[in-house]
Amino acid sequence: MSKRTARRENAVGPTANFLIHSIFTAVSIACIVPLVLVIVISFTSETSIINHGYLFWPEQWSLKSYDFLFKDASTVFRAYGVSIGLTVVGTLINILIMGLYAYPLSRRDLPYRQIFSFLLVFVLLFNGGTVTKYIVYTRILHIGDSYLALLLPLLMLPFYVIVMRTFFQTTIHPAILESAKIDGAGEFRIFAKIIIPLSLPVFATVALFSTINYWNDWFNALLFINDANKLPLQYLMIKVMNDVQFIKDRMDQVAQMNLNLSELPSETLRMAMVVVGIGPIVLSYPFFQRFFIKGLTVGSVKG
């Protein structure tokens, strides 16, 4: 049967196709349902949650969490701007320097390349901890409280460099490089004209991961940023929650604080923050996805 279909089209048979679709549908539902729940909770009123717990169709809807989050709308939008700018710039720089590092590593003819691999893998494992990093950033480089302090920490992620290197090694035929060299192309030209166009799927993948990293990073903002105008979105979101949590955790010591915690937001707010934070990244996803899905389906459309 498979032979017959193969002649017409290189693809699996209808039964297998149905099975695969069933599997993916089931998995997709498992992935989307919690998101739906998160969105619904973010629009649920607190009282409804206290009385009935989480429901997919709550007794009482409410926009209170969003009101709270956007109470200071200009701050939120500025933080959006910071996050978007940081993510775009960071990701572009990141894929460039990671690609530049990965390409020579993938060249099996390059002497001493093991040293450079080792230098990379070593940092994957050992790090000096927050204190020394803080000293380097603020006392040596003097980039505390600047965008650089948010940009630098997430550059050069060894894991993805290795992924790129492996991808180059398996998919770029050495013969192509050889012929390019014979044509007189320099290494940088080869990188720009051959490696990048042939490796769009892996560049898109790494760019996606880098985007997610930049977008979700709040810890570096916590460490390095004091200027409220430079705070990225996720930090802004998370600090609201963390502040509440922190005060709760230390209630015994801060009992004298006279804080009325019922005025402070809660679970619905946390969910609203997820919704607000996840939006742009989900919207940007199809842009990256193009590159690897396009590559994929080629195998089955042609035949």
Next chain:
Amino acid sequence: MATQTSIDRTVYADKKDRPLVYRQRGATTLARNLMTYKALYVMFIPGLLVLLVNNYLPIFGVFVAFKDVNYIDGIFGSPWVGFHNFEFLFSNDDAIRAVRNTVLYSVTFMSLTTVFAVTVGLLFNELRSRLFAKVYQSLMILPYFFSMVVVSYLVLAFLSPQGGFINVILKSMGIAEIDWYSSSQYWPTIFIVITLWKNVGYSAVVYIAGMAGIDPEYYEAAVIDGASRWQQAKSITLPMIRPLIIILTLLSMANIFVSDFGLFYQVTLNSGILYDTTDVIDTFVYRSLINLNDIGMASAAALLQSTVGFALVLSSNVVVRKISKEDSLF
């Protein structure tokens, strides 16, 4: 299989002049190599600079593990205390339990995630509709965006002893309700489900990208030879992403002593009654150091985790080199 050998052959062809290079030693060889591959070495520079600033300059922070840090002498002048900061990691039985749990979970998560991610990738490769591929994939990566705190709320919604979705279902089927948060035997399964749910879609992206990079000519040739999709998956797709699988597995060895703190601390609601199956090194260290304000002990724990990971990566790399040199890390 034919494709594999053709790649190997070209690689060999490339290497032809290498023995020559290596036969000559000393500074002249070094200089000549540097000249010949000048451009390639230049490419390393931006990356190396970043590594220097982010990783190598701060790396002597690891010395803190062997020091009793005070503010007057600073990190560098504080007195050395040998392995004193490590003692708490070996001083009670709970530490052993935490190590056992950590390793078991790491290995389980690592192997299951890989198997599932590769499977998902392979199945993706068989989808005929681009639209569906896009939709499925977009949905599958969604769970990755939830922080563990949010996951902990969702899990509580499902497992809560009072009206959790699962208990409601169990009740309606006439099965006795389960008090999940005080029954440690269920948690290994719960962790596996959460980890796969959260990470498979994300991990699969790498493999899908790897498959997308495969030259379509291989498949065309296979079709001419009358190979079925199954045969193509077995003899083209899998071998082509094999190096990726090996490398990613090698790298994940680094984290054998490390676990996702949020998963084990927040999702379990830090329920002490579950510790038999939920206490891992990271949660153990976290609890140990409450109120101690001791960066020495914190660094000691991190250093131990890194060292074990490093040893494992190095030794597995040696094994991989023995079997197939091309797939090794270095």
Next chain:
Amino acid sequence: MKKRLKAPALLLTLSMTAAIGLSACGNNNNNASPSASPSTSPTASESNSPSASSSEPAKTELQPFEVSIYMPGSPQKDQVVVEERIDELLKDKLPNTKVSLNYIDWSAYLEKTNLMLQSGEPLDLVFAPEWYQFFSNAAKGAFLPLNDDSLAQGNLLAQYGKGISETINPSYLQAPVIAGKLYAIPTNKELAQGRGFAFRKDIVEKYNFDISTVKDLKDIEPFLQVIKEKEPNIYPVYSNKQDSVLDWLQDYGYQQLGFGTYINRTVEGSKVISMTSPEYLAIELANDKLLNDWYKKGYLNKNAPTTQEKIDDIKSAGKIWFISTTTSPGREEALRIKNNSGSGPENFDWSIVNTQAPLVTTSQATGSQFAIARSSKDPARAMMVLDLLYTDKELLNTVVFGIQDKHYTKVGDNKIKQIADSGYAPGNAWIIGNQLNNYLLDNESDSKYEEYVEFNKTAEQSPLLGFSFNPDPVKTQVASYNTIFTEFSDILRTGPVDPVDILKKRNDKLDKAGIGKIVEEMQKQLDEWKVANGK
């Protein structure tokens, strides 16, 4: 083989150069501050000048300097405006002195200030209460001693802190002390909190409960059955992992010293015991058992061990009628909470029953205080500013409430109303300076501060006030104690299981992990402290 060696060798060189470069840098910093300050600051001339007679520092000799104040709170929009006003106010009193207010988010404060202190960043005044690792940081040298004649700048408190010594309740200055040296100046407010229970007024009235009979948790039991029968929407007892009714019980005479150790303060001799000792176990067991009993009887909310709800949300929803609480003047007003249940009064009001009088201990008296960082470039100036915060009412109120008619309006002689969303409301009234000099808010009782003063007079002073424990010699055992204690604490505080076996299991583990060593060390340090302080 040779080839493989190269990488580590290269690495080594790299990190060596880095280390040398950095350590040099680090040394510079450490050397710089103490040696630099005498020359830039007026201290040298100051201590020679007849400062003993005039409390005002010699104004003309002050060099321009900005004192940075670090405290927790959300960064404020109008911070700059307020800083300008403060600088204006300082013009006459401390010429050439400016102040920068640095608010760091609550959740980031500890981590960030620790990093700044560790990396030697120049900070001046740092909010450093006991619960922000004050004692361990002070022991490690993060802060300057304030009453040390051998310090380069001399005895800071004696020279520049006259106003502090005159206004603050003297008990305070006995507390943030290590080996005879004072490392912080506490905020002048209520010295300690008592403990007790709070009952919702409307419920107490409705059922005519005689709450004055309540001396201990078990005395509440008779009321619970009534609530259970008559008030289906109220939990007779509510607890969760964050807030349990076991939290603020009286201490039965056992003062907690930390890390599982106690002393019985009702008997002579200050003998340190551990929580695993039979006498302490009996107390713990009785209360844990009571809670478990209530759980079984259906009084306690069934979701106590797992719920993530915040207790204040449940209070607001009208489902709680009693809690255990700390007590102090104004506590009843602080507990008042909005009624979101949809029926009944607008707010829920509470009546408080005291079960234990306030006891001034080291940790109570150090709950809110400022220290001067060792890295401060001009500690003398920092102390002068701090001093003014205890004596100058206008300055303090500007720091706390901002600018009149911009951030607050006066509604009485000493009473203000804060303007909503005005751009400055850091909520640091209890954090800084002399709280008795703060304006009162419109919802606070006129006599709040008189009550504070009265309350402080009645507070009992612990004989161990000023003693603090340095866990360093037994930190391995302390780490074990931490892991074991936290493993069992939630389950005991939320009542779902019979505590007998759990406590036995926990105590066996604690004994095995060396809690005895902590007791020994505690006793040793306590004895040494008593000898040194002539007690």
